[in-house]
Amino acid sequence: xxxxxxxxxxxxxxxxxxxxxxxxxxxxxxxxxxxxxxxxxxxxxxxxxxxxxxxxxxxxxxxxxxxxxxxxxxxxxxxxxxxxxxxxxxxxxxxxxxxxxxxxxxxxxxxxxxxxxxxxxxxxxxxxxxxxxxxxxxxxxxxxxxxxxxxxxxxxxxxxxxxxxxxx
Amino acid sequence: xxxxxxxxxxxxxxxxxxxxxxxxxxxxxxxxxxxxxxxxxxxxxxxxxxxxxxxxxxxxxxxxxxxxxxxxxxxxxxxxxxxxxxxxxxxxxxxxxxxxxxxxxxxxxxxxxxxxxxxxxxxxxxxxxxxxxxxxxxxxxxxxxxxxxxxxxxxxxxxxxxxxxxxx
Numbered sequence: 001x002x003x004x005x006x007x008x009x010x011x012x013x014x015x016x017x018x019x020x021x022x023x024x025x026x027x028x029x030x031x032x033x034x035x036x037x038x039x040x041x042x043x044x045x046x047x048x049x050x051x052x053x054x055x056x057x058x059x060x061x062x063x064x065x066x067x068x069x070x071x072x073x074x075x076x077x078x079x080x081x082x083x084x085x086x087x088x089x090x091x092x093x094x095x096x097x098x099x100x101x102x103x104x105x106x107x108x109x110x111x112x113x114x115x116x117x118x119x120x121x122x123x124x125x126x127x128x129x130x131x132x133x134x135x136x137x138x139x140x141x142x143x144x145x146x147x148x149x150x151x152x153x154x155x156x157x158x159x160x161x162x163x164x165x166x167x168x
Numbered sequence: 169x170x171x172x173x174x175x176x177x178x179x180x181x182x183x184x185x186x187x188x189x190x191x192x193x194x195x196x197x198x199x200x201x202x203x204x205x206x207x208x209x210x211x212x213x214x215x216x217x218x219x220x221x222x223x224x225x226x227x228x229x230x231x232x233x234x235x236x237x238x239x240x241x242x243x244x245x246x247x248x249x250x251x252x253x254x255x256x257x258x259x260x261x262x263x264x265x266x267x268x269x270x271x272x273x274x275x276x277x278x279x280x281x282x283x284x285x286x287x288x289x290x291x292x293x294x295x296x297x298x299x300x301x302x303x304x305x306x307x308x309x310x311x312x313x314x315x316x317x318x319x320x321x322x323x324x325x326x327x328x329x330x331x332x333x334x335x336x
Contacts, residue, residue: 063267067267067270067271067272068271068272069272077271079270090329092331094330094331095331095333097332099231102234102235102247103235103236103245104235104236104237151327151328152326152328152329153326153327154324154326154329155324155326156324156325157323158320158322158323158324159319159321160320160321160322161258161260161320163181163213163263164262164263164272165181165263165265165333166267
């Protein structure tokens with residue numbers, strides 16, 4: 001989590017799902033939309049702020065993949081690695097919004113190039129860390145992620161979203 | 169939003185949906201599960217903290233029903249009242265979680281009786297405010313809400329969840 005008094009680098013919302021489906025390429029005049037989907041696991045919505053640099057990525061990945069938020073069939077909470085469960089990452093710049101009057105402003109968000117780079121590092125390290133875990137890798141579990149900058153057309157089916165907020 | 173330095177009374181996550189369905193009564197040996205559902209509109213996840221009292225409720229309701237987070241068919245952002253759109257309220261105590269080691273703790277959350285009372289005041293005032301708006305009331309839009317203390321079995325279909333965080 002973020003240290004007190006330190007600028008926030010990223011904000012994350014985590015939900016649990018039984019199934020989720022995310023559009024990664026919108027339909028065009030000559031092609032249908034492309035989607036990714038996951039089964040039981042964790043949906044991670046992530047937003048990076050201006051002050052963020054790559055040094056924070058390992059701490060975010062380590063936290064999200066090891067925090068005990070995933071429920072086993074007998075009601076115990078374990079990490080998504082231990083479950084083992086699928087992971088869907090959704091870039092979600094709106095999480096950086098601050099209300100000004102009745103509108104939302106996003107002045108603290110990382111710029112597009114910086115955020116795309118951090119997002120790419122984040123998804124890559126998640127994949128590496130998950131694949132390095134034999135139990136997870138052998139289970140056939142999957143990591144999927146959305147395309148930065150797209151509209152995140154999302155369908156979610158949960159047995160309780162069990163929504164958590166984290167800041168780094 | 170919460171004033172700087174002041175204790176947080178409530179944390180809210182808002183998502184936009186095309187359709188959402190929430191279980192309000194789990195199945196039992198002699199009855200099927202009961203569900204509520206909404207069409208295009210806003211899903212509000214809410215959690216109350218220990219310091220919260222009823223005085224904060226009108227400010228939360230006023231903000232959520234008037235903030236311009238709902239997208240019209242021509243891509244303009246308006247309030248859910250103006251849309252006019254449906255509203256689904258999901259009690260979500262997990263939003264008050266703080267990480268301790270690899271587990272989540274909820275020591276700052278309002279106690280069950282206090283939270284139930286605040287939740288009930290919140291849903292009641294939302295209903296009153298929405299019904300007092302002729303455009304919303306005449307449109308056939310609906311407010312639905314989950315049962316406090318239940319597992320919030322939720323299905324969500326979005327055209328982009330457009331996730332926002334607010335604290336009060």
